[in-house]
Amino acid sequence: MRNIVILTGAGISAESGLQTFRAADGLWEGHRVEDVATPEAFARDPELVHDFYDARRARLGEVMPNAAHVALARLDAEWAGQLLIVTQNVDDLHERAGAKRLLHMHGELLRGWCVACDARFGWAGAMGEGATCLHCHSPGKVRPDIVWFGEMPYEMDRIDAALMNADLFVSIGTSGAVYPAAGFVQTATYRGARTLEINLEPSQGSIFFDERRYGPASEEVPKWVEEVLVAKEPLKPPPI
Ligand code: APR
Numbered sequence: 501m502r503n504i505v506i507l508t509g510a511g512i513s514a515e516s517g518l519q520t521f522r523a524a525d526g527l528w529e530g531h532r533v534e535d536v537a538t539p540e541a542f543a544r545d546p547e548l549v550h551d552f553y554d555a556r557r558a559r560l561g562e563v564m565p566n567a568a569h570v571a572l573a574r575l576d577a578e579w580a581g582q583l584l585i586v587t588q589n590v591d592d593l594h595e596r597a598g599a600k601r602l603l604h605m606h607g608e609l610l611r612g613w614c615v616a617c618d619a620r621f622g623w624a625g626a627m628g629e630g631a632t633c634l635h636c637h638s639p640g641k642v643r644p645d646i647v648w649f650g651e652m653p654y655e656m657d658r659i660d661a662a663l664m665n666a667d668l669f670v671s672i673g674t675s676g677a678v679y680p681a682a683g684f685v686q687t688a689t690y691r692g693a694r695t696l697e698i699n700l701e702p703s704q705g706s707i708f709f710d711e712r713r714y715g716p717a718s719e720e721v722p723k724w725v726e727e728v729l730v731a732k733e734p735l736k737p738p739p740i
Contacts, residue, residue, distance in 0.1 A: 502667040503582040504728075505659075506572065507684055511673020511699060513593050515718045516563045522675050529556070538649045546629050553644040554626040557609045560591055568672070568721035569597035575725045576601050584662040588674060588681050590646055605653040605681065611645035614638065620645050653680060666693040670724075673717050676703035685709060698724060 510520035521528050528536070529552070535541050536552040565573075576583055576599045585602045587594055590609045594602050607613075612623035614633035621634045623642075631642035647653050663669065669688035676682045685695050685708045697709040698720045706712055713720050 503662075503665050504575075504579065504584075504668045504670065505662045505666040505684070505688065505693075506583070506585045506670045506672065507674060507681055508572075508585065508587045508589060508594070508672045509674025509681070510589060511675075512568050512587075512717045512721070513563075513566075513589055513591055514673065514700075515566045515568070515716060516591075516593055518559070518563055518591055518593075520673075520675075522677060533649065537646070539651060542643060542648070550626075550628050550644075553609065553646065554628065556590070557624075557626070557644075560609060563591075563593070565593040565597035566718045568717035569593045569599070571722040571725040572672075573598035575728065578729055581667075582662070582665065584659075586659055586662075586681075586684075588678070603655050603658060605647070605655060605659065607644070607646040607654065609644065609646070612642045613645040614642050616641035656680065659684070660687070663687045663693075664691055666691065668696065669693045670696045670698065671703070671705075671709070672698045672721060674699070674703060676705035696724070 514520050519529055531552060536549055542549045572585055576585065583601050585594060585599055586605055587602065588606045590607055592610055610622060610624060611620055612627060612631065613620045614636060616638040617633060617636035619633060619635035627642060627644060630639055632639045633642055663684060666688050669685060671685060682705055685705055688695055689708065695709045696711045697703060697706055698713045698717065700716065701714060
């Protein structure tokens with residue numbers, strides 16, 4: 501059996517109704533990314549940043565996984581080889597679709613992080629500036645457990661290990677604009693994996709992929725998953 505690593509980005513959740521980051525207007529839900537998704541922004545204006553993430557967290561209750569999330573969960577359940585879904589997304593749509601072998605490299609909206617005692621814990625409702633840590637009970641020290649620009653993504657050791665072993669790397673719905681995720685295709689290539697991009701349009705790193713499929717994730721991902729499960733091979737062999 502073969503080993504598959506899948507990277508997902510905001511594009512996989514777009515058809516569920518969640519806005520991607522790099523929309524045509526360059527804003528994320530009306531904000532500049534620097535104003536809401538950096539540690540400096542949080543230090544400067546914690547109320548604005550909390551309001552922003554409280555709204556994103558509340559929005560999760562209004563959206564559902566789409567056919568792309570469902571197809572990846574099916575692949576996870578049925579693929580007997582190693583498989584890891586690495587998502588850059590902070591939504592919970594992969595897990596709600598049933599994916600188990602999943603890792604959130606940019607954190608999760610539904611988790612809080614206490615900067616006083618370093619505990620991380622599930623968080624469902626609004627957080628706001630006055631949130632109290634569930635462990636040390638300090639008030640005002642809980643922030644969204646989200647990896648902001650300038651912070652280190654989570655679980656890089658596990659991701660690197662999976663990429664080292666991968667036979668196939670698939671990138672879905674990501675613009676390839678943000679490292680280190682944007683560099684996974686090259687790491688996988690150096691280790692001898694085949695690589696596939698599924699996106700609405702060519703990403704910034706599209707030239708690095710062996711195979712490219714362009715279209716809505718809700719159509720392209722189920723099609724690809726079906727092919728893989730029928731063929732029991734993650735990718736067709738390279739042309740001779
Ligand atoms: N199907 C497939 N791809 C789509 C769809 C769709 N229905 N809709 C949009 N896309 C593609 C876009 O063409 C774009 O290339 O998804 C990509 C989304 O790119 P970004 O908005 O840049 O999102 P992402 O790549 O996930 O961003 C990476 O940047 O802001 C940070 O930490 C944040 O995790 C995020 C990271």
